[in-house]
Amino acid sequence: MPRRWIGSYHLIRAGLVGGKGVPASVTGHPCLFVTLTAPSFGPVHTRRQHNGSVLPCHPRRDAETCPHGRVLSCTARHRSEDDRLGEPLCPDCYDYTGSVLFNAVAPLLWKRFADALRRHLAKLGGLTLRDMRDQLVVSFAKVAEYQRRGVVHLHAVIRLDGPAGPISPPPAVQHAASVVTAKVPAYNDQPEQVLRWGTQLDTRPITMNGELTDQAVAGYVAKYATKAAECVGTIDRRILPGEDLTALPVRDHARRLIAECLRLGAIEELADLRVTQWAHMLGFRGHYSTRSRRYSTTLGDIRADRQNHARDEDITTGRLPLLDEDTVLVISEWEYAGKGYSPGDALVAGLAGVPLPSSSPPDGGDAR
Incomplete structure (x- = not known):
């Protein structure tokens, strides 16, 4: 098992059930597992299942023909290893600009989501934001997941802490996700754009014994600690402006996303997004995994514990x-x-x- 997975698993689970310096009393605090999605930038090949059966990708009886002459329908039942998964039904219709810009502002959207969540909780309790901090702390740990289409989703464990106990209902998360936006400045002949989370929002309570247990959540979140953008087919190094993109060992969809990063990065008004430096990550420059200060232990402490444990084992067995x-x-x-x-x-x-x-x-x- 990769060490990064093990470390992330223990970090997430300690924030749910205690341990690693976290008191066991956190099991009595309300916890939610939240998935924030990206909006659609065009239909892509996907694998859908129902009751264990694989469904057709995009079946359409009266499918439209796009301006580029492609029929926007696919009746294939894709296998999980199918290379077409995540590829647009029409690459020329796909909004590559929107995809790159969303990845670039995803960290800002998360920050504003967390801020909006705290403000809404304060409003529900009839408190100012400053007064709420003395009674309630919103702790979280999150990871970013790349979808096959090249945009990121965020999976987060959100826990409410404070001396007053459970005082917040889950609908506050729905409100925060729906109200936050991030603006991309106008450039060339393009007007200012407003980006937001997708309409799909998955919010589920975490329980000690039920459908969504602490172990299941910790394992699910930790697995993304060992993944990056490789599922999209991109590369793991920075790409230089002027580099021959046709020579890159990537799929055409990833190549178009990288090219769009380089094109947008050359525009002065978008320089702050730094999409050129992060073209290999398709514009996303956030860390794969972050947590709030009070959520749990740190990966550094977990590594130190593992090293001390290995040293004690070596001494006990006589190897050291x-x-x-x-x-x-x-x-x-x-x-x-x-x-x-x-x-x-x-x-x-x-x-x-x-x-x-x-x-x-x-x-x-x-x-x-």
Whole structure:
């Protein structure tokens, strides 16, 4: 199991059931598992299932023909490894600009979502935001998931803490997700754009024994710690402006998204979005996983615990001797063996016919 997955799993679960320095009393605090989605930028090939059966991708009896001559319908029942998954039904109709800009502002949308959630909770309690902070703390841990179409979704565990106990109903999350927006400035002949979360919002309570348990959530969230944008088919390095995109080992859909990043990044009004530097991430520059300060432990503390545990195991099994902290363990030593001719002196001596000492090394010295 990858160490990053293990660390993220323990971080998420400690925030749900306690441990790693988190009190077990958090199990009595209301927790939600929230998925924030991206809006649609055009129909793409998808794999849909119902009761274990795979459904047709985009069946349309009276399917329209797009301006580029493609019929916007697909009756295929895609396999999970099908390369067409995530590809637009018509690449020329797909909104590549909107996809890149949404990824670029997704971190800002999350920040405004969290701020709006706190403000709405304060309003429900009849408090000012400052007064609410003395009674209620909104803690969270989230991860970003790349969809096959190249946009990010955010999965978050949101927990309400505070001395007053459970005081907030779940509808506050629905309100916060619906009201926040992020604006992209006008550029060239394009007007100012307003981007927001998609209409699909999944909000489910987390329980200790039920459909959505703490273990299931921790495992589900942690698996995205080991994934990046590779499911879209992009690469794991930065792409330079002027680079030959046709030579990149990527799918055409990913290549178009990367090209759009480079095009938008060259526009002065959009320079703050830094989509050129993050073209390999399709415009998304947020960290794959973040948490609020009070949610749980840190990955650094988890790594330190793992290292200490491994060291204690080595001492117990005899693989590592038990030493005091101030003990200096000498594993080698150096000894001066003498100095011979330098390379220049050796050359002069050789030309003059002076025999070289048998102990003189060719590089003028030796140590062992």
